[in-house]
Amino acid sequence: MTKMAEIRDLAIGDLAKRTDTKVQTIRYYEEIGLLPAPTRSLGNQRVYGESSLRRLAFIRHARDLGFSIDAIRELLKLSDHPDLPCDDADGIARRHLDEVEDRIKRLRALEKELKRMLAEHRDHGGRIADCKVIEVLSDHSLCGHSH
Amino acid sequence: MTKMAEIRDLAIGDLAKRTDTKVQTIRYYEEIGLLPAPTRSLGNQRVYGESSLRRLAFIRHARDLGFSIDAIRELLKLSDHPDLPCDDADGIARRHLDEVEDRIKRLRALEKELKRMLAEHRDHGGRIADCKVIEVLSDHSLCGHSH
DNA sequence: ATGGAACCTAAAGCCACTAGAGCTACAAGA
DNA sequence: TCTTGTAGCTCTAGTGGCTTTAGGTTCCAT
Numbered sequence: 001m002t003k004m005a006e007i008r009d010l011a012i013g014d015l016a017k018r019t020d021t022k023v024q025t026i027r028y029y030e031e032i033g034l035l036p037a038p039t040r041s042l043g044n045q046r047v048y049g050e051s052s053l054r055r056l057a058f059i060r061h062a063r064d065l066g067f068s069i070d071a072i073r074e075l076l077k078l079s080d081h082p083d084l085p086c087d088d089a090d091g092i093a094r095r096h097l098d099e100v101e102d103r104i105k106r107l108r109a110l111e112k113e114l115k116r117m118l119a120e121h122r123d124h125g126g127r128i129a130d131c132k133v134i135e136v137l138s139d140h141s142l143c144g145h146s147h
Numbered sequence: 148m149t150k151m152a153e154i155r156d157l158a159i160g161d162l163a164k165r166t167d168t169k170v171q172t173i174r175y176y177e178e179i180g181l182l183p184a185p186t187r188s189l190g191n192q193r194v195y196g197e198s199s200l201r202r203l204a205f206i207r208h209a210r211d212l213g214f215s216i217d218a219i220r221e222l223l224k225l226s227d228h229p230d231l232p233c234d235d236a237d238g239i240a241r242r243h244l245d246e247v248e249d250r251i252k253r254l255r256a257l258e259k260e261l262k263r264m265l266a267e268h269r270d271h272g273g274r275i276a277d278c279k280v281i282e283v284l285s286d287h288s289l290c291g292h293s294h
Numbered sequence: 295a296t297g298g299a300a301c302c303t304a305a306a307g308c309c310a311c312t313a314g315a316g317c318t319a320c321a322a323g324a
Numbered sequence: 325t326c327t328t329g330t331a332g333c334t335c336t337a338g339t340g341g342c343t344t345t346a347g348g349t350t351c352c353a354t
Contacts (some may be wrong), residue, residue, distance in 0.1 A: 011351095013300060023301085028342065043350045045301055066257070069341070090265065097261040104254050106211070107247050114244040118237065160331060170332085171312060179310090190319045192332055216310070 010048040019056045026056065034059055034073065066103075067096065157195040166203045173203065181206055181220065213250070214243065 016023045029035040035055060038046045055076070062072045071092050163170045176182040182202060185193045202223070209219045218239055 011300080022343075024343065025341085027302090032341090041301095041350090043301080045350070063341090064253070066254075093261050093264055097258065097265065100254050100258050100261065104251060104258065107213070107251050107254070110213075111244065111247050111251065114240050114247065118240055118244065158331080169312075172310085174333090175311065188319090190332085192319070210310090 007050040007053060010053065012046045012048070015048045015053060015056065018053060019060050021056065021060055029056070029059065032069070034069065034076070066100070071096070154197040154200060157200065159193045159195070162195050162200060162203060165200060166207050168203065168207055176203070176206065179216070181216065181223070213247070218243065 010018070012023050012026055015021075016026060026035065030037055035052060038048050038052060041047050058076075059072055062075070063069075067075075074092060157165070159170050159173055162168070163173060173182065177184055182199060185195050185199060188194050205223075206219055209222070210216075214222075221239055
């Protein structure tokens with residue numbers, strides 16, 4: 001079995017590229033304590049290793065999928081103390097699932113309307129007078145919940 | 148055919164309740180020019196009519212579904228000048244549709260993972276050491292795009 | 295040795311609200 | 325009529341999650 005060479009000595013820019021993050025965002029994560037302060041080179045530049053890369057990859061994926069910084073902080077805290085029971089992580093995941101499902105539902109309603117609008121529009125290639133964009137979006141029926 | 152009585156003389160709080168918006172948010176929309184400044188009572192309180200209600204309902208639904216204030220501003224501008232061709236509205240709708248579809252796709256991937264995690268979790272109701280929440284989220288395969 | 299890219303810090307700006315302080319108006323009951 | 329409580333008013337500051345800007349320093353290839 002071939003073992004991957006460990007990744008070492010990444011400059012902040014390299015880390016940024018590998019995780020599709022902006023350099024400033026990495027520094028910001030350090031500032032707010034999501035990423036530990038890395039060692040520095042003689043010239044005071046940040047030098048990262050593989051663990052930073054993994055941690056940042058985790059953060060970015062979680063952010064990308066809609067977890068808040070606070071939720072991520074909790075998850076990271078849990079993963080930093082892996083001998084605790086993980087009902088908390090479970091709770092976070094469950095709460096997030098509810099929200100995700102709700103969002104999907106509402107986005108699908110919007111998707112449908114946008115498609116319908118674009119199709120109708122093509123047919124009698126129109127003027128705003130006939131255009132339903134605004135109507136559709138002020139229509140109450142679109143919003144799934146009851147208010 | 149029974150014609151609805153027109154809605155008149157809503158206080159800002161009534162408008163807020165009917166549109167599920169905070170009072171401050173309504174004032175904020177006025178400040179940034181999304182809602183026109185309404186007439187005032189003798190005591191300097193805002194008094195709204197039906198058109199404000201419709202306009203705000205539109206804004207809220209659009210916001211709720213992810214349209215930016217700027218996109219909404221454009222749509223409202225178009226609806227305020229209904230004699231112009233509406234290719235612009237079409238463009239906005241189309242751009243938004245792409246984004247909506249992308250978001251749905253990624254949310255579905257997340258939904259699937261969250262469900263899988265929760266299920267596994269229930270099985271050997273565990274400690275974080277066995278817990279896949281963190282693993283799953285640092286895993287590259289979850290992100291659809293290529294980086 | 296030098297030019298340019300990449301790094302550094304500190305501070306301000308952005309979006310879309312949200313909350314707070316300190317005040318005034320109005321409607322309902324005693 | 326007085327009072328009391330709710331809702332309104334303006335103005336300012338705070339929030340989350342970055343992004344931008346200013347004014348430098350360091351690194352590396354030629």
